[in-house]
Amino acid sequence: MKLLAIVLAVVVAAPMVLVPVAARAAEDVKIALVAPLSGRWARQGQLKKMGAEMAIAEINAQGGIKALGGARLVLREADAGDSVEKAVSAAQRALSREKISAGIGAWLSSFTLGVTEVAERLEIPWFTLSYADSITERGFKYTFQTSPVSGVQAEQALDLVVDLARRNKQTLKKAAIVGDNTAATVFFFKPLREKLLKAKGIEIVVDEVWTPPLADATAIVQKIRSAQPDIVFYGATNFPDSIQVLQKVKEFGVKVPIQGVGAWLVTPEYVKTVGKELLDNIMTVTAAHPLKGQEAFVKRFTERTGEPFMTQDPLMSYAHVWIIKEAIEMAKSADPKAIRDAVAKLDLTSGPAAAALAPGRIKYDERGRRVGAAPIIVQWQNGEPFTVVPVEYATRKPIWHGGK
């Protein structure tokens, strides 16, 4: 009986002891993606997932993480839903259920603020495309912000637009500010309204901010029509609101350059909903967009996903997965703390991650902000958005709308 017990104990215990040793040669490295996969931002979460999955497929096809004996990357996605509370609890569940080496998310700045607190507490390096300045103003060690922050975007974008106008022999004298009161838009408009436009000698002739959803855009577009600004700074992050404004712009025959503030203005569904004529020449500022020389890469993405083109959300999560891969190679470990230290020392100027983001360098400063991160101006031309500024990365020449 005693012998039977010993034999049984050995049989039961053996796999526990032996399997991890056998599997350690190539244990999967798990990356968490916390993004809205249900609710009103589900589409953005879905796009982020597409980019991350593409990078993981490429890395695994190339033999996985070499420093870890060809370990494969796997994605663990968690639905951030439509509120900060849901995003935080999704992150908590995803990060504490199993060993996660690094994470990406959570698209909306307010979600990211909550999710990065969880990651900081659990000491897991976290990568985000969110814009809010406050994300990297809290002294966190594990948060890495790849986009230029809102404050920087507003300043640099205004310079780019003024310069673009000048090169087209236009001077900007009157501006309209039109948008909703969601966080990213508010942070962008605030410096424009308070100092930046005045410093350039530009007068604000229309300043209309609404709470989504917008019931009707008539009053807004009527004001733009009668004030005749030289440029409209436009921040309608809620898709139906934006469609109503653009339809009304066409209905009222308003001809004015529209400068959007955010990647929300260059998603494929715009073409399907309002048609390409209405979009032509509309520009927007974004943190990432396919650059010159990335044509083959973009083609791989569109073939893989069926999306007509690539935008900031998949591009950023694609780059983030590659950054995590490079950091693991450098750390020679899947331990989150080791990866964090490697990211802090990382300085990439080649490879898929560096190639994906202007100005072609991946290095984070002591606050966790990407060094040299600068906004990109994207313009709709014939139903597709192209990078037009900065010129050295542009895939098309910018067209100044209307031209007086």
Add this chain to the structure above:
Amino acid sequence: MGAGDLAQYVATGLLVGGVYALMSIGLALIFGVMRVVNFAQGDFMMLGMYVTYFLAVGAGVDPLLGALVTIPPFFLLGVLVHRVLLARVTGGGDPGRQHDAQLIVTLGLSLVITNATTMILTPTPRGIPTAYATQAFALGPVLLNQARSYAFLMALVLAAAVYVFLTRTDVGKALRAAADDPEAAAYQGIDVRAMHALAFGAGIALVAAAGGLLATYYPIEPTVAGNFIVLMFVAVVLGGLGSIPGAFVGGLLIGLVQSLTLLVLPFQLQNTGVFIAFLLVLYLRPQGLFGRRLRTV
């Protein structure tokens, strides 16, 4: 601010309110007859938008016609949902406990419909590009958006049809009798359960048609109901709980107040105007504009 501008604000408000009105009468019909607060009403509207979209994209049916085509299938869907789900929690039993069960059923239904649609049709917004969404009729200095004008006219016609049905036909009268006093109606030989099925089916069909009309100028996504559901409830309560003409006027009024609020308040406070008007009406006339003293809010 000239007279032309004021006229434009009024016209815009009425056009916006027309579709709110049609959305709301379905809700009012269901509440009036069944005393059920249907939280899934907006989700049926969303489904109506999708059906209209697929008819337009797949079969080239003009969305204005598509909106009408949604009526028969959604009526049947409503009857089915009533039979399978709502009949179990309405008509008899302890009213307090039934009320809780109804809330859970309709809220649950709303969550299931939204998330199933997100899973099956993906969260990508879609839209029907129509020429009339970006064109306007010029009435002197006032521009009337064509899509909204057509939607407004069709909303008027449908609401009038419902009104005539309720007041002039035997079935309509039976429906009102079942609403007024289910017990007495049953003694008169009216099948109250069938009336409930009819009211729910018609309520769903109406909101689906409103969705179809909305789809002529508004993008469609699984969460679109959230942009309208609160206004629908406000319209129904404003008009007097369960009153069909009340809900219609309530819907129009909301559109008008939203638009005219902009004359005095900044855009961000647009819906504040609606809720101030709402509170005022409830304060001065707690039963709502068309409600009877029987049931106060």
